[in-house]
Amino acid sequence: MADSPASPSPQRSLRQEDKRGFLQRLAEFLHPGPDSKDELIETLAEAEDNDVINAESRVMLEGVIRIAEMSAGDVMVAAPRMDVLDIDAPYDELLHLVIDTAHSRFPVFEGERENIIGILLAKDLLKLQRAPELNIRALLRPATFVPESKGLNDLLREFRGNRNHLAIVIDEFGKVAGLITIEDVLEEIVGEIEDEFDVAEDEGDIFALADRTWRVSGDTPIERINESFGLQLPEEDFETIGGLVAHNMGHVPKRGEEYQMEDLRLVVLHTKGGAVKWFKVMQSPEDVD
CATH class of the missing domain: 3.10.580.10 (CBS-domain)
Incomplete structure (x- = not known):
């Protein structure tokens, strides 16, 4: 009777399991997953940069993450x-x-x-x-x-x-x-759900958030920014808030960079294609009641 195929030795199986475990640990070390809400949101922004998801999907996923901590x-x-x-x-x-x-x-x-x-x-x-x-x-x-x-x-x-x-x-x-x-x-x-009673906007988005800040798209017209925040920014030279901020800073700002504009502070949330996609806008501390 022919001998049955020899089964792997316990030592060899253990080495294979250890090897798989080591490779998995190495991959996690090189590409660690997000371990906080902020890191997860940054990961979503990177996914949009890499065209894995579109901007609308990222905004919705961010919203799903944020409401988990809201009441x-x-x-x-x-x-x-x-x-x-x-x-x-x-x-x-x-x-x-x-x-x-x-x-x-x-x-x-x-x-x-x-x-x-x-x-x-x-x-x-x-x-x-x-x-x-x-x-x-x-x-x-x-x-x-x-x-x-x-x-x-x-x-x-x-x-x-x-x-x-x-x-x-x-x-x-x-x-x-x-x-x-x-x-x-x-x-x-x-984001804001428009119905037949809402005033339609041509372009740009301004979303009021629960923490008394706003999420503002970079292509929002200067005129709308002035109307929404009571500002008097010049409307002749630039059409959008993203263009105005990039010009005044002398470069396209990166994620996390800040810009002070009258009594508002703008923080860049996301950039793509050489332009700011989203700002987070908040009142300066001295202007908050």
Whole structure:
């Protein structure tokens, strides 16, 4: 009977395993993976540089990473800015407010603005028009209340799991702090979501972030920068903020370089093709309340 093929000796198998482990460790040493959020975001920027992903994908992936550490209180509409309906207001007054604000959902209060008793869908007002005898209370949907500390990841999951895409945010003392919608959460990922009531912009993007800073694309027109930040930058010589900054610095700035412009500080987030793609814009410390 022919001898069966000899199996590898334990020592040889051990050497092969050690060799694979060594090569793997060497590869990790030469090309270590990101071990922090900031490093991961830098890796995404490098992936865009290498045309692995496009700019839109990078911005969305950055948003997914950032919302993991954000809460409802970070992106809510503060209580004084909420558009709310008074349950005792006449129908014409309610309709006028709905048309002017163009929201699809409204918190409804009774007595004081703090006393939110439900949510009214704008489309449900049509039912009152067809049947005035209806009581508006019968049209209200239950209001969802969440604490300011509610994580955006968890909140987005809840929004996706039910048909109520608006929540009232409560502070630590149980008072109404603001409201948040599924659109507010999604805009932290994909940027501002424009609808038929938004003013269209020809080019450039300015995104307000939860930490009171802005993400501004390098091709945003100077005119729009002046309007958005109340500046008086010259509009004759340069069309975009990226071109103006590169000219004043004497070179195309690299990622991480900073530029002071009146009371704003611009930090370069990403460059590509000899131009700045994104700035992070913030007020100078002395100008922050």
